[in-house]
Amino acid sequence: MESNVDGGEAIVEAFRNLDIDYVICSPGSEWPPVWEAFARQSIGARPGPKYLDVGHEILAVGIAFGYTQVTGRMQAVLLHAGSGLLQGSMGIQGARAAEIPMVVMSGESLGYGETKGFDPGNQWYRNLGVVGGPQRLAEPVVKWASQAPSPETLYQSVVRVGEMAQRTPQGPVYLNVPVETMMHPWLRPENLRKVPRAPKVQPLAQDVERIAALIAAAKYPIIITEDAGRDDAAFAALIELAELMGIPVIEGRAASTANFPKSHPLHLRSNIASHSKNTDLALLVASRVPWYPPSNRPLNATIVAINDTPLKEHMVYQTMYADHYLEGDVGTSLQLLREALQHNGHSKARHADRSAHWRSEHDKLVQAARATEAATSDSKTISAALLCRTLNEVMPADTVYVDETIVHSPILREHLTWEKPHSYFRVPSGLGQGLGIALGTKLAARNRPVALLIGDGSFLYNPVLPALTFSKDQDLPLLIIILNNNNYEVMRRTHLEWYPAGVAASEKLFHGVHINGPDYSMVASLIGGLGLRVDQPHDLSAAVSRSLQSAQGGRTAILNVMLDG
Ligand SMILES: Cc1ncc(C[n+]2csc(CCOP(=O)(O)OP(=O)(O)O)c2C)c(N)n1
Ligand SMILES: [Mg+2]
DSSP states (O other): OOOSOBHHHHHHHHHHHTTOOEEEEOOOTTOHHHHHHHHHHHHTTOOOOEEEEOSOHHHHHHHHHHHHHHHOOOEEEEOOHHHHHHHHHHHHHHHHHTTOOEEEEEOOOSSTTOSTTOOOOTHIIIIIOOTTOTHHHHGGGSSOEEEOOOGGGHHHHHHHHHHHHTSSSOOEEEEEOOHHHHHSBOOOOTTOOOOOOOOOOOOOHHHHHHHHHHHHHOSSEEEEESSGGGSHHHHHHHHHHHHHHTOOEEEOTTOOBOOSOTTOTTBOTTOOHHHHTTOSEEEEESOSOOSSSTTOOOTTSEEEEEESSOSOTTOSSOOOOOSEEEESOHHHHHHHHHHHHHHTTOOTGGGHHHHHHHHHHHHHHHHHHHHHHHTTTTOSSBOHHHHHHHHHHHSOTTOEEEEEOSTTHHHHHHHOOOOSTTSEEEOOSSTTOHHHHHHHHHHHOTTSOEEEEEEHHHHHHSOHHHHHHHHHHTTOOOEEEEEEOSBOHHHHHHHHHHOTTSHHHHHTOOSSOBOOOOOGGGGGGGGTOEEEEEOSHHHHHHHHHHHHHHHHTTOOEEEEEEBOO
């Protein structure tokens, strides 16, 4: 047994055995026991997670989010008391919705300075206490929230939250660790072991056979997906199933990632409505909100939801009108379906006609998109389509795009090209998370260029200075491209749509849209980065190239692109 260690060591030891790579902390005065354990880890040159200090909670949560999104590996986030937890709660809520496993912890003091020989600091008595404990604040945005019961149970409590976070549906789990519990001596048990990762779960064979039979019998099957590409194996399995049966793949409006190669002949972009009348089988592959309003479903189709957790507890209302469910790991389910169909005599050759038909539809859609991009050639202003065209020309094929734009997001999804999984990530709802998620993405994918595409309003909502500081300090250069229309354009469009003949429309007197921002690119100079503002279409390509070079050379670039709307 190791002597002289306390609860701080128990926590870090649990992180080691949970295989956590990074402990991302927005500091607070409860954490000296954990810092002491990290100091011991450094001095002893022991293997273990790397500790990172971050200057804002949204950033800390976003970095963990972005890293896990790319690697699939759960990380730990340490926040401060109730206040830091509240500050980070928008990001934690985003992680819950995106099913990102995460251990989130903060502390409280239970002794209020009355324990002989230990003063936690009078701030805990004056300001920091939360009636009922900080877990009350976390409850609505995590899977499970509670207090570590005692020093003796602390290690296993941390292990347990880590294990829970990785069970389906994956998500953030919160543990409150009182200061006194962390300061209490801990006798490390001798037989501590690595914690197993959550096993994958697969559907029953008879359910797979039943769905395979539906696919085999369908005349006009379609696949709709939003999240299949989160997992490399599911991305690959989706291609194999689609190719075997000649089924087109359509990405839903809520697609959160790159789910299918853009150039694949079975990729039919995102127009679900054009298939609604004729499809007789809609396979919803990791697709939770395939059509809107929810009742606007394909009426003649059998609907099959294929997902590990098709019914999302974080949603207030959700119906897919599913006739069948295939539940379990998505990649495994798709692979089992393909194997069952192959076993029953299906082959690419047998469905070659259907594949050829969809190839020609795919070609038409691609041509239409290229034509829209080409039409920007002699434009006097910069449109989002021109920006996409330029990015397609200049950026390397392995670029990862992180998207925190609003009105431009559908244009980006339509026009940007990518082929590999993890080439695109949509930032979850709640403006301000883009920079953190982009930094976490870069932390996980240091060899790939990471480009954050962000609206000017969205940029304002981000903790820009802490993010730039972290980027410089941790050598995580980003390419930040601001799609600047100098307003909250979505608010103007919403107002106009609701009141087409209203006073605001006739007088051009809109509220809720005003920004009048500075040249945001200038903040790059604070960290020795490159800042460029571009107004003219003919300057765009060179500006993107210079920004890319800067980021590739280790200096974050901020490119402020003045758009025409
Ligand atoms: C934290 C938070 N506050 C407010 C909103 C409401 N909101 C949604 S979009 C938006 C405007 C974003 O502006 P910008 O990034 O410039 O995009 P544009 O509307 O110009 O496309 C706002 C304020 C939000 N989503 N999240
Ligand atoms: Mg804007």
